[in-house]
Amino acid sequence: MHPSPSTHRIFSPTRLWAIASNTLLELVRQKVFYFLLLFALVSIGSSVILVQFSFQQQFQVLKDVALGAMSIFTWLLAVLCTAMILPRDIEDRTLYTILAKPVPRFEYLLGKLAGVLLLLLLALSLMGVVAALVLYLRQQDVLAGILAHTAPEDLDAAVRELKASTFTANLIPGILLIYIKAAICAALTLLISSFASSPVFTIIVSVMVYLIGHIQPIAREYWLNQLPAGTIVPPLIKVFLGFVALIFPDFQLFNLIDDIVVGAAVPFAAFAQTALLGLGYTAVYTILAYLSFAQKEL
Amino acid sequence: MSTAPTPSAPAIAIHDLTKVFPIPFKREVVTAVDSLSLTVAPGQVYGLLGPNGSGKSTTMKIVLGLVTPTKGHAEIFGRPCTSVDSREAVGFLPENPYFYKFLTGSETLHFYGRLCGLSGRKLSERTRELLALVGLEDAADRRVGGYSKGMLQRIGLAQALVQEPRLLVLDEPTAGVDPAGSRDIRDLILRFKERGITVLLCSHLLGQVQEVCDRIGILHRGKLLREGPLRDLISIENQTELVLENASPELLADLEARITLGGAKLLEKRRPQTTLERFFIEVTTGQDPR
Numbered sequence: 001m002h003p004s005p006s007t008h009r010i011f012s013p014t015r016l017w018a019i020a021s022n023t024l025l026e027l028v029r030q031k032v033f034y035f036l037l038l039f040a041l042v043s044i045g046s047s048v049i050l051v052q053f054s055f056q057q058q059f060q061v062l063k064d065v066a067l068g069a070m071s072i073f074t075w076l077l078a079v080l081c082t083a084m085i086l087p088r089d090i091e092d093r094t095l096y097t098i099l100a101k102p103v104p105r106f107e108y109l110l111g112k113l114a115g116v117l118l119l120l121l122l123a124l125s126l127m128g129v130v131a132a133l134v135l136y137l138r139q140q141d142v143l144a145g146i147l148a149h150t151a152p153e154d155l156d157a158a159v160r161e162l163k164a165s166t167f168t169a170n171l172i173p174g175i176l177l178i179y180i181k182a183a184i185c186a187a188l189t190l191l192i193s194s195f196a197s198s199p200v201f202t203i204i205v206s207v208m209v210y211l212i213g214h215i216q217p218i219a220r221e222y223w224l225n226q227l228p229a230g231t232i233v234p235p236l237i238k239v240f241l242g243f244v245a246l247i248f249p250d251f252q253l254f255n256l257i258d259d260i261v262v263g264a265a266v267p268f269a270a271f272a273q274t275a276l277l278g279l280g281y282t283a284v285y286t287i288l289a290y291l292s293f294a295q296k297e298l
Numbered sequence: 299m300s301t302a303p304t305p306s307a308p309a310i311a312i313h314d315l316t317k318v319f320p321i322p323f324k325r326e327v328v329t330a331v332d333s334l335s336l337t338v339a340p341g342q343v344y345g346l347l348g349p350n351g352s353g354k355s356t357t358m359k360i361v362l363g364l365v366t367p368t369k370g371h372a373e374i375f376g377r378p379c380t381s382v383d384s385r386e387a388v389g390f391l392p393e394n395p396y397f398y399k400f401l402t403g404s405e406t407l408h409f410y411g412r413l414c415g416l417s418g419r420k421l422s423e424r425t426r427e428l429l430a431l432v433g434l435e436d437a438a439d440r441r442v443g444g445y446s447k448g449m450l451q452r453i454g455l456a457q458a459l460v461q462e463p464r465l466l467v468l469d470e471p472t473a474g475v476d477p478a479g480s481r482d483i484r485d486l487i488l489r490f491k492e493r494g495i496t497v498l499l500c501s502h503l504l505g506q507v508q509e510v511c512d513r514i515g516i517l518h519r520g521k522l523l524r525e526g527p528l529r530d531l532i533s534i535e536n537q538t539e540l541v542l543e544n545a546s547p548e549l550l551a552d553l554e555a556r557i558t559l560g561g562a563k564l565l566e567k568r569r570p571q572t573t574l575e576r577f578f579i580e581v582t583t584g585q586d587p588r
Contacts, residue, residue: 097397
């Protein structure tokens with residue numbers, strides 16, 4: 001055995017991919033994944049059995065249900081899967097064998113998060129395909145009715161209106177925002193998991209932060225509107241409000257998805273701003289998770 | 299940050315190492331390791347002994363960079379343990395290891411190999427070689443979740459060896475393993491020694507430690523009580539042991555007379571016994587374990 005010079009690289013995409021793909025495999029083989037995915041697909045699929053509204057209303061409800069199911073189940077997957085990955089590795093001591101190899105802690109953590117994000121991408125893609133299929137099937141159904149009952153001179157306009165109501169490219173930014181929102185929640189759960197004592201605690205805190213993220217902008221606005229005109233908000237309160245707004249992401253911004261469902265044209269700038277803010281929060285939570293994990297005594 | 303290895307450096311050098319754990323919600327602390335200094339030379343098999351809670355595992359974790367020392371420092375082949383690249387030269391088998399249950403034995407070794415930068419044909423060959431070394435070729439495609447305790451220890455040993463480390467850290471490598479499996483692991487350790495691999499071994503099985511270790515250190519309450527070459531530590535200075543084969547009663551009587559004549563005292567005369575482990579293996583496998 002001869003001493004060999006160090007060939008170690010601070011960051012290695014191969015190592016990162018090894019951890020990410022292994023995490024994806026680990027998560028895909030868990031029952032919780034199949035249970036949630038099946039439930040989501042059934043929710044999206046069952047929306048096809050709807051009371052007979054006008055077709056515009058019908059498609060709006062269909063899209064509403066589909067994107068709503070995607071949003072909830074992707075969030076649930078993000079929180080439940082991320083909350084389990086670190087404690088399981090610690091409990092089984094697989095973390096020891098991994099970190100005893102030349103694997104930096106940030107790479108391990110990033111690999112784990114990347115595995116969860118890949119799983120979310122997979123699940124969301126599958127849900128998106130099912131939603132598109134459901135919308136397509138309904139579209140074909142309605143199209144047959146239009147072709148049978150519409151006067152030839154009105155046919156073009158009716159078909160155009162129908163196609164504009166179903167699955168269009170406008171839905172893609174909405175699905176992307178659902179993904180980014182879930183990514184924030186995954187990174188946040190990872191941060192909590194890096195110092196939490198149990199997965200249950202991690203899940204509870206993560207859900208609470210999610211709720212606060214939804215409520216805090218409304219609460220802040222309501223409270224500020226309650227103040228008599230001309231009232232000067234004390235600096236301490238301002239700092240507190242700013243702190244809360246900084247720590248908890250404003251999930252109300254992601255309500256752009258609702259505008260997308262009703263077919264409103266969402267300006268690209270608004271989409272990009274929300275997406276960038278989401279990615280920023282994901283990055284900051286991941287960095288904080290690393291700082292906490294780097295100090296952890298294993 | 300990459301640090302250059304020092305060719306002549308000891309495999310492990312621990313200097314004045316102390317680890318204090320605070321007790322949550324109390325002002326008290328627990329000193330797991332107390333001013334520990336020791337050196338393990340390259341190629342040596344070093345046994346770190348001590349009762350439960352004596353600081354063995356904490357010392358190992360510090361050496362592996364899993365725990366940060368409160369005071370002092372440790373090095374592996376001249377590289378500080380806190381640097382990630384020091385782990386290029388180390389293989390670690392924790393006590394009662396569990397691996398990803400959904401992976402097969404072969405996939406497990408592939409995973410750890412990829413973490414060490416191996417890939418392609420080199421990784422496949424290394425995997426096959428290691429599975430053969432630890433006797434798991436037949437279980438290579440079985441899920442690790444279905445492995446027995448002994449098989450888990452062996453796949454654990456294989457993953458520790460995946461990047462051909464110069465130092466092996468083994469925490470209770472034979473815990474819960476049957477005598478035959480335990481003997482296999484002991485034989486593997488002896489083979490590593492022949493190949494020049496340094497081994498840091500923590501075990502409660504003192505008989506086994508005695509069989510494989512060149513040097514030992516005994517820890518108690520975080521302090522190193524005794525340390526040195528095993529033979530020196532356990533030999534009784536003023537006694538001599540003779541083991542004879544085919545000695546006639548006349549020769550024995552003659553020897554006894556000479557011993558008395560020479561002013562020495564014959565303390566004990568008995569037939570040497572085999573160990574229970576050897577007897578067990580002979581009965582269960584029909585092999586002569588010697």
